[in-house]
Amino acid sequence: MHQVASVAVSRPALQPRDLTVDDLDAVIDVRARSIGLMAPGSREEWLRGARTAVAERRLIGVFDGDRLVSAARVWDFTQWWCGRQVPMGGIGGVVVDPEYRGRGVASRLMGALLHRCQERGLMLSALFPAAVPVYRKLGYEFGGGRHRYSFLADELRRLGGGDAPLRRATPDDAALLLDLVTQVRAQGAESGPVGWPQAEVREWLGEEDTFAYVADDGFVVYRWEGSDLQVDELVAGTETTARTLWSIVGSGASIARTVHAYLAPYDPIHLMLGREAAKATEQQRWMLRLIDAPGALAARGWPPGAALDLPIEVSDAEIPANAGRWQLHVADGLGSLDADPGAGRDRLRLSSRGLAALYAGTPMATLRVAGIATGGTADADRRIDAAFGGPAAFMLDYL
Numbered sequence: 001m002h003q004v005a006s007v008a009v010s011r012p013a014l015q016p017r018d019l020t021v022d023d024l025d026a027v028i029d030v031r032a033r034s035i036g037l038m039a040p041g042s043r044e045e046w047l048r049g050a051r052t053a054v055a056e057r058r059l060i061g062v063f064d065g066d067r068l069v070s071a072a073r074v075w076d077f078t079q080w081w082c083g084r085q086v087p088m089g090g091i092g093g094v095v096v097d098p099e100y101r102g103r104g105v106a107s108r109l110m111g112a113l114l115h116r117c118q119e120r121g122l123m124l125s126a127l128f129p130a131a132v133p134v135y136r137k138l139g140y141e142f143g144g145g146r147h148r149y150s151f152l153a154d155e156l157r158r159l160g161g162g163d164a165p166l167r168r169a170t171p172d173d174a175a176l177l178l179d180l181v182t183q184v185r186a187q188g189a190e191s192g193p194v195g196w197p198q199a200e201v202r203e204w205l206g207e208e209d210t211f212a213y214v215a216d217d218g219f220v221v222y223r224w225e226g227s228d229l230q231v232d233e234l235v236a237g238t239e240t241t242a243r244t245l246w247s248i249v250g251s252g253a254s255i256a257r258t259v260h261a262y263l264a265p266y267d268p269i270h271l272m273l274g275r276e277a278a279k280a281t282e283q284q285r286w287m288l289r290l291i292d293a294p295g296a297l298a299a300r301g302w303p304p305g306a307a308l309d310l311p312i313e314v315s316d317a318e319i320p321a322n323a324g325r326w327q328l329h330v331a332d333g334l335g336s337l338d339a340d341p342g343a344g345r346d347r348l349r350l351s352s353r354g355l356a357a358l359y360a361g362t363p364m365a366t367l368r369v370a371g372i373a374t375g376g377t378a379d380a381d382r383r384i385d386a387a388f389g390g391p392a393a394f395m396l397d398y399l
């Protein structure tokens with residue numbers, strides 16, 4: 001048996017940097033090896049979005065010398081938390097060349113993305129994890145779900161009771177649709193949904209396969225999915241508008257047997273139909289991380305009557321500015337996190353994952369059993385749950 005002498009070859013360090021348009025072919029190659037080939041015809045659309053991301057410094061890669069081995073994108077979103085919008089960096093398209101996996105490349109890339117979120121003033125970050133441990137190690141934790149329900153189109157057709165005046169929506173209605181969303185999310189004190197930049201909403205409304213109708217206090221955007229229909233978003237401020245918009249989609253029942261829709265688990269349609277949604281509801285879970293803890297706690301909404309004056313200690317290896325001893329104060333619908341270096345009795349201790357899960361409304365008892373919260377008191381836990389709890393956080397979009 002021959003033994004091969006091992007020679008120590010010095011490799012240039014793996015370095016993250018902003019991508020240029022010249023790197024995009026290499027990104028397409030790593031993506032193909034990581035998540036599959038792009039659907040025929042979608043390359044041009046992907047390149048359009050990627051060029052914008054390059055121009056806005058939202059596309060970052062890791063290089064081995066001149067060779068691109070990993071890439072991902074940041075989106076400038078907002079996210080609703082108890083009815084208020086908080087700047088959020090959506091992370092998507094994390095890919096690592098198969099030859100470079102298992103060497104900390106994704107972790108390196110994510111470190112650069114967290115830093116970029118900080119620079120852009122994004123107070124939160126969210127993503128859909130294909131490999132949970134990669135993101136847990138970086139302080140992300142599950143924040144909520146994305147639920148896809150399926151209804152019989154004929155049930156929706158027969159909903160009736162809606163005669164709200166409607167018209168077709170066009171790309172010029174982007175600002176109007178965003179206003180309607182703002183009203184409904186604020187009124188419902190909703191948590192989780194993503195707020196898109198107006199230019200993206202414009203583009204969405206201009207897509208050839210998108211059908212959109214708008215009423216005074218709501219809208220629906222839907223499309224064909226094979227011979228079924230798929231609702232991308234339906235927002236309604238009143239029962240009449242909800243019935244009108246769902247009936248429009250259900251009027252496709254002569255061709256479409258099923259209507260799929262991304263919805264909150266507590267969406268009113270569940271209470272309006274005579275039949276429950278199909279048992280096989282799809283659920284994907286997304287993860288959340290606080291990038292700027294004081295900013296994120298000040299920007300979000302709080303339930304009426306929520307009151308906290310709580311000494312906490314946060315550990316955060318990746319974002320040291322979040323770490324340390326704080327006083328969390330919530331009163332009159334406003335929150336603040338102030339440095340509080342004192343000893344502080346009964347201080348609640350949270351890891352960055354614990355803080356993210358708490359922000360998303362996870363009960364204190366869950367955080368304790370999962371080992372991501374310690375200290376504090378049982379009495380404080382009840383008040384913490386009342387402040388952070390509320391309707392379950394959900395998302396409609398895949399990032």
Ligand SMILES: CC(C)(COP(=O)(O)OP(=O)(O)OC[C@H]1O[C@@H](n2cnc3c(N)ncnc32)[C@H](O)[C@@H]1OP(=O)(O)O)[C@@H](O)C(=O)NCCC(=O)NCCS
Binds near residue numbers: 101108128132
């Ligand atoms: C998932 C992926 C991005 C990981 O890249 P990577 O460079 O190998 O990851 P890292 O080396 O930085 O790993 C970080 C940690 O996550 C763990 N990890 C990595 N890949 C994992 C996987 N597939 N499943 C579970 N854990 C994984 C590692 O063990 C490591 O933890 P450790 O330090 O405790 O050992 C890469 O395998 C990939 O591109 N896969 C295909 C595309 C994909 O799934 N993208 C993710 C979209 S969210």
